[in-house]
Amino acid sequence: MLKLLGAILIIGSSGALGLAAQQGLRARIAAIDGFLKALERIESEIVYRLTPCGELIALLAREGGPHAAPVFQDITERLARNDGLSLAYKWGRAFRETGPACGLQSEEISILCDAASFLGRYDSEQQQRSLRLTAARLSSVRDEAAEDLKNKGSLYRTCGLTLGVLAVIVLL
16 A cells, blocks of 8 residues: 555656646746736837836836736836946846746846846837847747747656656566
């Protein structure tokens, strides 16, 4: 009876690890989608309403969605400190420190950190072009992540269960 219970626990935990890996890929895609929406919002606010960067970041901290809001909240808190550091520096630090907890990986964080180099510095048309370029780069990464999910998602789940069964066979 104990062997059966142990076998079930081993197979279940191995399967759970495989499902967690698959869910990590889904979370990455959801995070990228959240930041693509945030970039669209930034673009529309800058181009049509000429919203200042500080107000825009505070707006995204409130309405940015579950993935983007924590990062923009961090940027808002950093901007409130008035310590003489630039927006680009505070933006980059917030994305590097808070981004991984929101589901972003280093590639997406790097792309989004590059966006700070032009926000609030140029006219609205130049910012719009740069935001569209950033969104296109981020969409490309999203497409790669979706392809990974398609190709590897079920593989992770299946391998987790298979390794659990193999471990049970070896241990018995």
